[in-house]
Amino acid sequence: xxxxxxxxxxxxxxxxxxxxxxxxxxxxxxxxxxxxxxxxxxxxxxxxxxxxxxxxxxxxxxxxxxxxxxxxxxxxxxxxxxxxxxxxxxxxxxxxxxxxxxxxxxxxxxxxxxxxxxxxxxxxxxxxxxxxxxxxxxxxxxxxxxxxxxxxxxxxxxxxxxxxxxxxxxxxxxxxxxxxxxxxxxxxxxxxxxxxxxxxxxxxxxxxxxxxxxxxxxxxxxxxxxxxxxxxxxxxxxxxxxxxxxxxxxxxxxxxxxxxxxxxxxxxxxxxxxxxxxxxxxxxxxxxx
Amino acid sequence: xxxxxxxxxxxxxxxxxxxxxxxxxxxxxxxxxxxxxxxxxxxxxxxxxxxxxxxxxxxxxxxxxxxxxxxxxxxxxxxxxxxxxxxxxxxxxxxxxxxxxxxxxxxxxxxxxxxxxxxxxxxxxxxxxxxxxxxxxxxxxxxxxxxxxxxxxxxxxxxxxxxxxxxxxxxxxxxxxxxxxxxxxxxxxxxxxxxxxxxxxxxxxxxxxxxxxxxxxxxxxxxxxxxxxxxxxxxxxxxxxxxxxxxxxxxxxxxxxxxxxxxxxxxxxxxxxxxxxxxxxxxxxxxxxxxxxxxxxxxxxxxxxxxxxxxxxxxxxxxxxxxxxxxxxxxxxxxxxxxxxxxxxxxxxxxxxxxxxxxxxxxxxxxxxxxxxxxxxxxxxxxxxxxxxxxxxxxxxxxxxxxxxxxxxxxxxxxxxxxxxxxxxxxxxx
Amino acid sequence: xxxxxxxxxxxxxxxxxxxxxxxxxxxxxxxxxxxxxxxxxxxxxxxxxxxxxxxxxxxxxxxxxxxxxxxxxxxxxxxxxxxxxxxxxxxxxxxxxxxxxxxxxxxxxxxxxxxxxxxxxxxxxxxxxxxxxxxxxxxxxxxxxxxxxxxxxxxxxxxxxxxxxxxxxxxxxxxxxxxxxxxxxxxxxxxxxxxxxxxxxxxxxxxxxxxxxxxxxxxxxxxxxxxxxxxxxxxxxxxxxxxxxxxxxxxxxxxxxxxxxxxxxxxxxx
Numbered sequence: 001x002x003x004x005x006x007x008x009x010x011x012x013x014x015x016x017x018x019x020x021x022x023x024x025x026x027x028x029x030x031x032x033x034x035x036x037x038x039x040x041x042x043x044x045x046x047x048x049x050x051x052x053x054x055x056x057x058x059x060x061x062x063x064x065x066x067x068x069x070x071x072x073x074x075x076x077x078x079x080x081x082x083x084x085x086x087x088x089x090x091x092x093x094x095x096x097x098x099x100x101x102x103x104x105x106x107x108x109x110x111x112x113x114x115x116x117x118x119x120x121x122x123x124x125x126x127x128x129x130x131x132x133x134x135x136x137x138x139x140x141x142x143x144x145x146x147x148x149x150x151x152x153x154x155x156x157x158x159x160x161x162x163x164x165x166x167x168x169x170x171x172x173x174x175x176x177x178x179x180x181x182x183x184x185x186x187x188x189x190x191x192x193x194x195x196x197x198x199x200x201x202x203x204x205x206x207x208x209x210x211x212x213x214x215x216x217x218x219x220x221x222x223x224x225x226x227x228x229x230x231x232x233x234x235x236x237x238x239x240x241x242x243x244x245x246x247x248x249x250x251x252x253x254x255x256x257x258x259x260x261x262x263x264x265x266x267x268x269x270x271x272x273x274x275x276x277x278x279x280x281x282x283x284x285x286x287x288x289x
Numbered sequence: 290x291x292x293x294x295x296x297x298x299x300x301x302x303x304x305x306x307x308x309x310x311x312x313x314x315x316x317x318x319x320x321x322x323x324x325x326x327x328x329x330x331x332x333x334x335x336x337x338x339x340x341x342x343x344x345x346x347x348x349x350x351x352x353x354x355x356x357x358x359x360x361x362x363x364x365x366x367x368x369x370x371x372x373x374x375x376x377x378x379x380x381x382x383x384x385x386x387x388x389x390x391x392x393x394x395x396x397x398x399x400x401x402x403x404x405x406x407x408x409x410x411x412x413x414x415x416x417x418x419x420x421x422x423x424x425x426x427x428x429x430x431x432x433x434x435x436x437x438x439x440x441x442x443x444x445x446x447x448x449x450x451x452x453x454x455x456x457x458x459x460x461x462x463x464x465x466x467x468x469x470x471x472x473x474x475x476x477x478x479x480x481x482x483x484x485x486x487x488x489x490x491x492x493x494x495x496x497x498x499x500x501x502x503x504x505x506x507x508x509x510x511x512x513x514x515x516x517x518x519x520x521x522x523x524x525x526x527x528x529x530x531x532x533x534x535x536x537x538x539x540x541x542x543x544x545x546x547x548x549x550x551x552x553x554x555x556x557x558x559x560x561x562x563x564x565x566x567x568x569x570x571x572x573x574x575x576x577x578x579x580x581x582x583x584x585x586x587x588x589x590x591x592x593x594x595x596x597x598x599x600x601x602x603x604x605x606x607x608x609x610x611x612x613x614x615x616x617x618x619x620x621x622x623x624x625x626x627x628x629x630x631x632x633x634x635x636x637x638x639x640x641x642x643x644x645x646x647x648x649x650x651x652x653x654x655x656x657x658x659x660x661x662x663x664x665x666x667x668x669x670x671x672x673x674x675x676x677x678x679x680x681x682x683x684x685x686x687x688x689x690x691x692x693x694x695x696x697x698x699x700x701x702x703x704x705x706x707x708x709x710x711x712x713x714x715x716x717x718x719x
Numbered sequence: 720x721x722x723x724x725x726x727x728x729x730x731x732x733x734x735x736x737x738x739x740x741x742x743x744x745x746x747x748x749x750x751x752x753x754x755x756x757x758x759x760x761x762x763x764x765x766x767x768x769x770x771x772x773x774x775x776x777x778x779x780x781x782x783x784x785x786x787x788x789x790x791x792x793x794x795x796x797x798x799x800x801x802x803x804x805x806x807x808x809x810x811x812x813x814x815x816x817x818x819x820x821x822x823x824x825x826x827x828x829x830x831x832x833x834x835x836x837x838x839x840x841x842x843x844x845x846x847x848x849x850x851x852x853x854x855x856x857x858x859x860x861x862x863x864x865x866x867x868x869x870x871x872x873x874x875x876x877x878x879x880x881x882x883x884x885x886x887x888x889x890x891x892x893x894x895x896x897x898x899x900x901x902x903x904x905x906x907x908x909x910x911x912x913x914x915x916x917x918x919x920x921x922x923x924x925x926x927x928x929x930x931x932x933x934x935x936x937x938x939x940x941x942x943x944x945x946x947x948x949x950x951x952x953x954x955x956x957x958x959x960x961x962x963x964x965x966x967x968x969x970x971x972x973x974x975x976x977x978x979x980x981x982x983x984x985x986x987x988x989x
Contacts, residue, residue, distance in 0.1 A: 009890050010813030017804045018819070020860040025826055028837035035837065042371050042843065043393035088733050091726050104975050105734040108741070111971050111978055112964050113919040115937045119944050119960040120744050123953075127544040128480060131743065137476050148488070148543050150698070167737065171983050223830070226922050231944050236490045238693060238700075245832060245922070252836050253926060255683060256367075262836045269833035276828075358778075358931030361946075368929045371843055550953050 035262040042256055053263040063264065066244045067271070069154055073243075074222045076158035082214055084166050086207070089173035103174075107167035114164070118231045121160045122147070125232075150238040157228050157241060161221070169214055176207035212283050216276055223272050244268045320352035321617050326362060326381035326603070327355035330637035335380070337632065338624050349616050356381060370395050370608075377611035378621065380433060384421065384602040385675040385682070391429045392679055397607040398427035402618050412625060414644040416509075420674055421604065424516075431621060432642040434633070435600035436564035437668040438501040440587065441571075444580040446559045455560075455584040459531045462587045466540035469559055483540045484560040485552060486532075490693040492685035497562050499692055500685075501599040502528045504673050505586040509597035513676040513684065516718050521711035527589050529703035532696040543697060554579065562586065564601060565638060565665050583664040600672035602642060627651055638662060640669050684714045741964070748958035769954035770962070773943070776955070778931060779962055782939040789854045789935060790917040796859040797913045798906060804860075805868025806894050810880065820869075827862040835926075842927050853927040854935070858917060863985075864909045871905040872898060908981040911974070918967060936963055 036053055040046040057063055088106060092099055109117060124131045125146035133143040146156040180202060188198050225243040229235055235242035235250075248268070252261030325335040332355050339353040354376070356362045362381050369375045370390065382390075390396050399405050405428075409418065413432050421430050442455050450469060456462040466483035473480050486498040503520070504510070506528055512520045535541040546552045553561050554575050561567070571581055585596040605621060607614050623629065627649075630641040634655055640662070646652060647666040656663050675681055687710050695706035748769050750762035773779055807813075808820055838857060847853040875898060883893050899906065924938040931939070940963045944956055971978055 007813045010807045010811035010816065013803050013807035013811070013890065014819050016800055017823075017860050017865070020800075021822065021826065024838065024841070024857050024860075025829070025834060028834040028841060029829075031837040031840070032833055035840075041389075041393075042840075043367075043390070043395060088730075091730050091733070094723075094726050096723070096726060096730065102730050102734050103979065105738050107975075107979055108968070108971065109737055110982070111915060111967050112741075113921070113937050113967065115919075115921055115941050115944070116744075116960045116964045119940075119956060120740055122944075123744075123747070123957070124740065128478070128542070128546075143478060145543075148545070163737070168982055171979060175983065220830070223832070227941065231941060234489050234491050236693060237488070238698060239490075239690070245835075248832060248835060249922075249926075252839070258836060258840065265832045265834075265836050269830040272830040272832070273828070357929075364929050368848060372846060372848060 032262045032266055035259050036266060038259045040258040042258060046259075049259065053260050056260060057263055057267060062239065062242060062247055063267075065239050066242045066247050069240060069242055070222045070225070070244060072154045072240075073158045073161070073225065074219060076155050077161055077222065078215055078218050080158070080162045081166050081169060081218060082211060084162060085169035085173050085214070088166075088170045089177055092170070092174050093177045103171060106170050109164045110167045112164075114227045115231070117160065117164050118228050121156075121163075122232050125156055125160075147233055148237055150236075150240040153233055153237055153240045157225070157232070160228065161225075165218075165221075169210060172210045172213070173207050176210050177203065180206045215279055215283065219275055219279065220272060223268060320350050321378065321611070321613065321620065322352045322354065322376040323378040323617075323620070324354055324356045324376040324380070327358060328637075331355075331381075331639075334633055334636040337636070338629055342620055342623055346619075349619070351378075351620055373610070375608040375610050377614075378605065378607055378617050380605045380624075381603050382430060382606045383675075384430065384432075384604055387421075387430045387604065387606065388423060388677050388679045388681070390606070391423045391425075391427075395609050396429040397609050397611060397614050398429055399431065399607065399618070400428040402615060405618065408622055412643050417642065417644070420677075422677070424677055430604035430606050431625065432674075433603055433605045433625065434639050435602050435642045435669060435672055435674075436566060436639055437665050437672050438497060438562055438564050438599045438601065439583040439585060439664060439668060441553065441561045441563045441567050441581060441583055443553070443556060443559045444582055445578075446556065455582075456587055457585070458588055458590045458592065459527075460590050462531075463534060463538075463540070465559070466535065466538070470538075470540055479539045479542070480557065482542050482558050484535070484562070485541055485546050485558045486562065488543055488545065488693070488697045490689045492682050492689050495685050495689050495692060496599055496601065498532060499528060499688060499696075501562060501586055502531070504597045504599055505588050506592060507597075508594065509671065509673040511673075511676045513678045513681075513714075513718070516678075518684075518711045518715045518718065521707060524589070525707045526703045529692070529695055529706055531587075531589075532692075533699060533703060536697050537699050553581075565640065565662065568638065568661055583661075585664075585668065595671045597671040597673055598668060600642070600669075600674055602672075602674035631655060634659075634662070640665050642669070642672075644670075646670075678718075680717050683717055687713045687717075741968075744957050744964075745961050748954055748961045750954060769952070769958035772952060772955040773959045773962065777939050777943050777959070778934075779936065779939055779959060781932060782934050782936040783962075783966070785851075785933060786918055786936040789851060790914050792851075792855045793858045793917045794910055794914045796855070797861045797864045798910060800860055801864030801909060802868045802872075802894060802899065802902075802906075803891075804865045805870075806872055806890075806898060808865065809869045809872040810877075811890075823862045823865055827866070839926050848927050849930045849933060851933065854924060857923075861909075861913060864913065867905055867909055867985075868902070871902050875901055904984075907977050908984055911977055911981045912985060915967065915978075936966075 037048060037050060038046045039049045039052070092102060096102075127133060127143060127145055127148055130146070132146065136143060145152055147153050184202050185198060188202060193201075223244050226245040226249065229241040229243050229246050230249075233241045235246050244264075245268075248261050248264045251257045251264060323335070323339065325331050335353055335355070339351050343350045356379070357365050363383060363386060366375070366379065366382070366386075370393070375395070387396070409428075409431065417432050418428070421432055422428050440455065446469065447455055447465065450465055452461075452465060456465045462483070469481060469483050470479055471481040472478060487494040500512075503512075503525055507522075507524045510519070510522075510524070512518070532541075536543060546557070551570075551574060552558045554571065556579075571579075575581070586598055588596055605625075607617055611617055625641070627643075630643055631652060633639065633641055634652070638659070640646065643649075646669050647656065647663070652666075656666060678684065691701070691706040691710040695701040695703055701709070746761060749765045749767070751764060751766040751768065804819075804823075808816060808823075842848050842853045845852075847856070879897055879901070880893055883897050888896065919937060921935070921937040921941055924935045925941070928934050928938065934942075940959045943959050
């Protein structure tokens, strides 16, 4: 009798979640699968078009371009983030004053809105009067076309994204570094281990989970890039900063191609899952887990 | 225990069910609802017109509201159409959007109203009427106002460059550009240019460079006609070539100057392709001694005859949710009458799309007192809007992409760019 | 000794790297218009003109209040529902409990790109577009919060709960009177992360809110940045960005420890 009542309570308590899930997650996924086979601009009736949307997607220059752009972003962002975070974490791991103060400083960009960071960096990256170029000119160097060169635009966004997020990983790496007992290093020194060996066998395992996290979260972040290209470049120059979400947004909310936008959304989602899955496999295999 | 949880769950479900029911149509407000653009001057004009009408016609009063604030009024209108909360009358509809809504059957065909065609012919010439006729032969919009794009220029700079009149053709313009271009602070980079246009490959930016110049060069030729692309011609190529020239010689900057303070008023650029709205802005922010004026757009060297431009036309539409369109039309005849067109110019300094505006005695006093508007009034005879096409935005997006590749970055020849654009656009229409 | 000096130099350089740009931004927003192109450090006079322009042109105060309302509502909802479901999953037996747990994990891995368009269409069908409902309701349940609470509750001693039951408390009372007071770290973590995430969210408001009186603060600032309303007044744009940054930065300055802790515990749990 009491067990039965307990059962019901459990159900009732998760019921709100299940209702919410059905309405806001399950139904949209199913509807998306339905919408992919139609053409619809919201004010006119839906039109069944079979596989036309898929055909279009396969031949869509912008779809493939956005994937390439995301890869460019990740190739620069991920290594930069790991190296920078590790560097500062190592520094913070030493016996220093005001560790808390530095920690707070590094973490500041993480909490601030992406909109603020983007608007700020838009000024830093300005070609003619931007802060960065003025510094370069004062140093006697050439100006860089940060946001106006098709080769530099996405890397510039990658650098900005690193600046924004690295604080979190500095802290996480620091935790990993601090969890290694000092006598491990001392023992290694006694055995005559080189710097690289110490790093490879002592440090690396303790920060591996964090590296793993950087890679996965950055990948997901790269495919979710929206507000930065939206404000700074509108996807240009020459479509070099067109991101997946920006393209979906354009198709869905500029042109009201709801069916095609849903198709794009579906395929990008599948792509993300595939990439993350492969990364997990690769990293887990690599660390012998 | 159970009652509390049950209660929580039931109320949550009821709440969700309640709010998810489609809103039934509210009892229609008896008055006709009119939305205008929400810039301050137009609001003043609309309020005045509505109040006057209501005083004279207490039995068919109009309820007025500026269109709700949003990122763009186009988006607000779409949201209203989708949510079925449209007003009866809307007076800020961009001409390029009308075909999309007409095909969605949310607008009333105005030519079916008894005295519409008769009245409208007194106001608009046949070219304008042809322009606003939809693909099914009906007319869904009243041509209301335009803001012609012309060449805004800095008078003092051109005097210094030894130009008695501003450059009127491409060669003169390029000549002026080469004289004006300079690296003022000696850092090895040009920081003074003859002009500027947004380099962003966004579809609406081309309404301020390529499209007006194309209309100027081609005597107002369309881009799309009868579902066929017709811009694949030498004039479009020449326009692209002219613009490409400007960028490759550093006469126009590749950088986004809009991210910093107004470069025209600070004399970093000498010209700008813009409309009458610049007047208010310039008067507000110009430095002492700054003199500016407007001139027609530059055209190819061998151009003869009138110079057209893009008018950024905004028109009046009636939504199909309107239950008494004939009443609304009576009010609109009042709004677009000569008296109110004059009021409109006085208050908002925008140009009504009326034939013979400059030569009509009725308005001559206004132009005597507002000489800055004269170039636009003269230009008003030679203005084009947009072609009838439900995918206009996408066609301009295609043009913007080719523009970026050819004009701004020079990686395609103008011939290639125009023909690629035409091919891609034709695919859209098929 | 030298080593220590070098380390500190790098750290100071690093600290400046992450803080100076903000300082520049505030500086530029307080500078008079004509100095902006020359500015690198401190303006000659402090001018509030840019801020006045922002307040005149966009309803930023209103947007701030909207953001506050929306974020508080979402955070409250997530805390209430998240802890409720977390409790059920950690401490109650019922058939299908594992299944629900897997469903929740599944939603955490689901990329939002697939639900973006259909969720918008749903908002249109419910007529929630341009209402606060569209901003709040879809975010009331948060898988991450549920998992966090579940994890935390699993570590609370069963005797505490049994004792309460014997005193005749019902399940909800147990949740709020026993579990909540004993899970303050989890509450703070979930609360801060949810509040921060909902405050900074801008894509969804851009999609479902068109009416300016309902826009959130980041949304209004974004539109100010890309639209023409700023009239090319750079100082005004930077002033609006500064105004957007201030609330979170203030919260950060006072609760900095909790912010950092929250995000790093989340990170480690991943």
